[in-house]
Amino acid sequence: SQTIHQWPATLVQPVGSPLSLECTVEGTSNPNLYWYRQAAGRGLQLLFYSVGIGQISSEVPQNLSASRPQDRQFILSSKKLLLSDSGFYLCAFSGSNQPQHFGDGTRLSIL
Amino acid sequence: QKEVEQNSGPLSVPEGAIASLNCTYSDRGSQSFFWYRQYSGKSPELIMFIYSNGDKEDGRFTAQLNKASQYVSLLIRDSQPSDSATYLCAGGSNFGNEKLTFGTGTRLTIIP
Numbered sequence: 001s002q003t004i005h006q007w008p009a010t011l012v013q014p015v016g017s018p019l020s021l022e023c024t025v026e027g028t029s030n031p032n033l034y035w036y037r038q039a040a041g042r043g044l045q046l047l048f049y050s051v052g053i054g055q056i057s058s059e060v061p062q063n064l065s066a067s068r069p070q071d072r073q074f075i076l077s078s079k080k081l082l083l084s085d086s087g088f089y090l091c092a093f094s095g096s097n098q099p100q101h102f103g104d105g106t107r108l109s110i111l
Numbered sequence: 112q113k114e115v116e117q118n119s120g121p122l123s124v125p126e127g128a129i130a131s132l133n134c135t136y137s138d139r140g141s142q143s144f145f146w147y148r149q150y151s152g153k154s155p156e157l158i159m160f161i162y163s164n165g166d167k168e169d170g171r172f173t174a175q176l177n178k179a180s181q182y183v184s185l186l187i188r189d190s191q192p193s194d195s196a197t198y199l200c201a202g203g204s205n206f207g208n209e210k211l212t213f214g215t216g217t218r219l220t221i222i223p
Binding site for chain 1: 143152155156157160199206208210216
């Protein structure tokens, strides 16, 4: 069966520090991968979308970046975090005949 | 711009009653629709999807799609306190294997 793993579950970082969140998918090949952010009490904001290794589409201009070094690995990064980067970060995958499924998410707090 | 709109609620329904959640979409090219349930502090969980006009039933859940009216709904029969959550409606054009347009969600509370 297909599963998605996302870590860490929670993270507290100071302003200006770097960020690296990782997501991996098992049980499927060549998935589409997504990074979303959800601010408290708000809807889902699509940040990045990838259809293959090294292929990243950025949906919202910001100080975040994403990379896909392997078929089933998706990484969200920042060189310097801002207070406004706080939120609930969600990784998701989809495949042929397989709608989007989400990982458990990372709750990021910036101090 | 593609949009999916939902009433933000909160929607309060007595236990055992039918909860009705509604969603409208602007893109006539949308072919597939999804309902996700999100408990407070948790990630969204896919509970229903529908591609064809009409009704689709799965246990206590029924999804309804009317492409002419660009309207999608989710009915929850025999509502339980465990159904209290935010429900997200999403639309797409490739049966889920693509970017989806999400609504902002409807918060549902089932009153015991």
